[in-house]
Amino acid sequence: MNKSLGLPKTIGFFSLKWKVMLLLSLVLLIINGSFTLLNYLNLQQQFEDSRRAFRLQHEQLLQGLLKQSTSRLQQLGSLIPDLPLMKESLESSRANLVQDAFESHWSSMQLDMGLDGVRFYSEAGELLANWDNFEDSPVSERLRSEYVKQVHIKEKPVSYIDCLNGCIQNMVIPVLVKGKYVGALFVSASLADVILAFKQISGSDVGLLVPYDQEKSLKSTYRALPALKSRVVALSGAENNLPILDLLPFQGKADQHQMTVNQLSLKDFNFEIARIPLLVANYPGQANFVMIFDITESMAKIRNANWKGFVAGLLGLLLSEILLLAFLWLPMMRLRRTAQTIPMLGQGEFELVRSSIRQHVRKSGHIDEIDLLDETAVALADRLESLNEEVAQRADVLAKLVSELSKEKDFVTGLLDTAQAIIITQNRQGRIMMANGYAQKIFGYTHSEIIGMDFAKHFSNELEVEKRRIEFAQLISQEDGHLSNECRILARDGRLHNIIWSHSRLYSMNPDDPVVLSVGLDITELRQAEKQVSFLADFDSLTGLMNRRRFDEELRIILDSVSADGTSGALLSFDVDEFKYVNDTGGHDVGDALLKAVATELQSLTPKPALTGRMGGDDFVVAFSQMDAAGAIQMARKINLQLGKIELPGAWKSHKITVCIGIVIFPQYGNTPQEVFTYSDLAMFQAKAKGRGNWHLYAPDTQLMERITKRVHWAENIEKALAEDRFELFFQPIMSIAEKTVSHYETLIRIRKRDGTLAMPGDFIGVAEETGLIRSIDHMVLSKAIRKLAELEKMNNSVMLSINLSGRSFEDPILVDLLKRELERYQVNPENLIFEITETAAVEDFQAARALMQSIKELGCTFALDDFGIGFSSFHYVKQLPVDYVKIDGSFIRNLTQNPDDQVFVKVLVEAARGFGKKTVAEFVENAEILALLKGYGVDYAQGYYIGKPDKEISFTAVFE
Secondary structure, three states: OHHHHOOOOOOOOOOHHHHHHHHHHHHHHHHHHHHHHHHHHHHHHHHHHHHHHHHHHHHHHHHHHHHHHHHHHHHHHHHHHHOOOHHHHHHHOOHHHHHHHHHHHHHHHHHOOOOOEEEEEEOOOOEEEEEEOOOOOHHHHHHHHHHHHHHHHHOOOEEEEEOEOEOEEEEEEEEEEOOEEEEEEEEEEEOHHHHHHHHHHHOOEEEEEEEOOHHHOOOOOOEEEHHHOEEEEEEOOHHHHHHHHHOOOOOOOOOOOOOEEEEEEEOOEEEEEEEEEEOOOOOOOOEEEEEEEEOHHHHHHHHHHHHHHHHHHHHHHHHHHHHHHHHHHHHHHHHHHHHHHHHHHHHOOHHHHHHHHHOOOOOOOOOOHHHHHHHHHHHHHHHHHHHHHHHHHHHHHHHHHHHHHHHHHHHHHHHHHHOOOEEEEEOOOOEEEEEOHHHHHHHOOOHHHHOOOEHHHHOOOHHHHHHHHHHHHHHHOOOOOEEEEEEEEEOOOOOEEEEEEEEEEOOOOOOOOOOEEEEEEEOHHHHHHHHHHHHHOOEOOOOOOEOHHHHHHHHHHHHHHHHHHOOOEEEEEEEEOOHHHHHHHHOHHHHHHHHHHHHHHHHOOOOOOOEEEEEEOOEEEEEEOOOOHHHHHHHHHHHHHHHOOOOOOHHHOOOOOOEEEEEEEEOOOOOOHHHHHHHHHHHHHHHHHHOOOOEEEOOOOOOHHHHHHHHHHHHHHHHHHHHOOOEEEEEEEEEEOOOOEEEEEEEEEEEEOOOOOEEOHHHHHHHHHHHOOHHHHHHHHHHHHHHHHHHHHHOOOOOOEEEEOOHHHHHOOOHHHHHHHHHHHHOOOHHHEEEEEEHHHHHHOHHHHHHHHHHHHHOOOEEEEEEEOOOOOHHHHHHHOOOOEEEEOHHHOOOOOOOHHHHHHHHHHHHHHHHOOOEEEEOOOOOHHHHHHHHHHOOOEEOOOOOOOOEOOOOOOOEOO
16 A cells, blocks of 8 residues: 555554564563462462362371380380289399299280380399390490389389391380389380381381481491482382382471481382481480381372363364454454545645545444544644645745855855964953854853953953053954953863963944954964973983983083093993883882882982983983082982982882992093993993992902903803803702712803703802893793702602892892782792802891791792801801701811811801701711711701702702612
8 A cells, every 4th residue: 555655664563463462472471370270279288278188197107006016015014014923033133033033924915915125134224035036236235224123213114216237116114023023024026017007007108217327337228318318218019119219309407307208200100208307325326217108199190170161261262363353354454444544645645545445434334533533634634735835935035045155154154163363352351252263262262151251351361461452452442453462361170271362353333242262372382392302302201311412412511621620520320120021020110110219319319410311211310510539429429329219119028229330530530421430331330240329439450351351251241141041950969968969959050052062050140140141040940940840749859959049139129929929820839949148148138138038938948048158147047047957168168177177167157056056057068078077067068069959950869879
């Protein structure tokens, strides 16, 4: 229909008819489902109620049978003492008389009365005679004794159940002769009779389960149920019911007075299992009567009833849908035709709408809402057609006018809004009448906020407001006036803008029209770029200090001045010790923070330097125009003192900042900036040779260049060896003198040169410590040694390794974390690691050394103090430091056999170490005579070429004779 009538294509159309059908179907479905669910729940509830009553009835039957069995035992027990000669024999407490008196009655009691055991106890609780086939156990015997004593005390019968060897119901009855207690009678009967009686009366199967205890093992004939941690003592229909019990879940510690119920399925059969607790005397857990009911038929009836209800509801739903569809079909078809026709009114198809509706009008019968809708649609088509003709005529006239005005407005508006310039008009009072979009964007005001503002007050410098108002008054008094100026304006967001204004007088006849056109250009970025270029040409962007070019210019002026005055000045140049390590390890943020902190401290020096600059990287220079050598040395010390107070963020907080300062006095050494810088660099190199935090005053030295060349050579070789993994570990054995076996190995390092030869530590360790590369060597040796130890432990070779740490390790913020990571990574025993630190390094920074040792010892490692004895306070520090070993310096061992002074000193060292609880290690043991002396002095360990030379491999077979 849409196609023939030219109607727009409907996309995603969904008929109201189907919406009504869907809604009603959903309602009916919910109602039908609710009834089905309620019916199912009602049937389930009725089933549960009937089953609950059924179980209760059977539980009462079982409890009644137990009580009946107890009463029967008590009655039988009461009759036995009245048998001929029984009271007399019991009163006499003679076992043979009791045996003879009851022997003739036992068969009848066993066969006719169903007793499984009879025992007679004397007044003292001693067993006089017994008739049963039970296997006694200490537990059962102890229970019988306890209950016999209880009966003796209370003189009342006591019953209990013993399930150690089958479940037996026992009754202990006091025997009174002439009102006097003369002994106790113990009668027993199996609970199997109760189970058989229950089966006969109820027709349901029942069994008895007891807890399974491996320490109190039951007879092997009893079936075990591992899942329930129980064994079956008795069970009716065992062949069919045992597979059912195997499916029962373990119920844990259930209530001892509450029945538990489980429903199980087995081979298309449904079963209900009710467990009734039964207290047993000799079990910590509880026994259970298990009632087994076949509920297959009942469950089938419930499922059948539910299915019938569901099918009936579904058929009712389908029938309702069919009737509803039949009732709504024709009205909905008529409504759809009208709905498809009405949209054509919007397309002006008025005649087509009228003809389409009239051809479907019913000729007779009662009218309905759809008929009224059709009549309204026809009337609406007539009215819209007449209005449409009027609107078309007026629209033609207005379209021409609007088109002309729109072109003019679009041109002006587009010109104002797209121009990258501030365009504002003002009235005679200097208030803004119009501002383009760029003005609103720059100053941060909305259109409604900026209109009416006082231009001179808001868009001029604060100090020039009155001046601008005077200029504005002069401008509007002229016919063709023009005014230009530049000012800084504070925008709403707090940013300052540099604006160049051009104000022009406008011709206006109406007093309300604008009289001034103000055009402004934002040159803020241009002015900032000019300042930045000027600043970067002379200053360092990170620290704000002078750069090399500006410093050279200013230094040249100072050099000319002091030369002319005949005075002297000083230049101090330095770089930050270990800056590369801090920057590479901590990151560029930490490195930049350090450089900024150094610059801040230099700018706060007193007296204030004439020049302060950063030459690049971590190189800084300060120059003083009036200073001699003594003042320069004092200033160098002050710089190191102030920089040592710098605290870095995070893990680097404890890192101490030091610098090596080269000092040169000018013009004594250098008349040009290039000469002064050269001499200061040479002095700085000599300061670095002295160690961290040192200074050196330049003086001519003929051998200086040779030392510089050597230092640079080894620094480059160390860096390349680290990058190319050319460091190799060697292991030297350390012998236990008492056991004559290798106790552990000291880890040593060599550099494999590119020609295949080895560089010894003496060649490069000094340079590594001066340059700070020693920390990277410490980390590398630590990782390689732990990896080697892990490889040995995997081959079941337990060995201890000793690792040397440098003096820089005390200030290494990541050493302990690295050790933790490597220990976790390779899973080695930390007790197999010994760390060595020299006495000199430990004494140099005692507190830091002690803190590092304590942190590493907390991980399980041990410590050795190397080169012990060469310090002035060896005994004091060995007492204070948490070390386990002290290594006597080799200078006292090498000539021990020829030097009596060394012998005395070594004896004293060994005694002192032993007094502090430390073990001693002697280095440089080169012959048997030295080893013999050390053994006599009580030294614990020996190390040297006589014991073994360093080797890449570790030998586990060395035993010394």
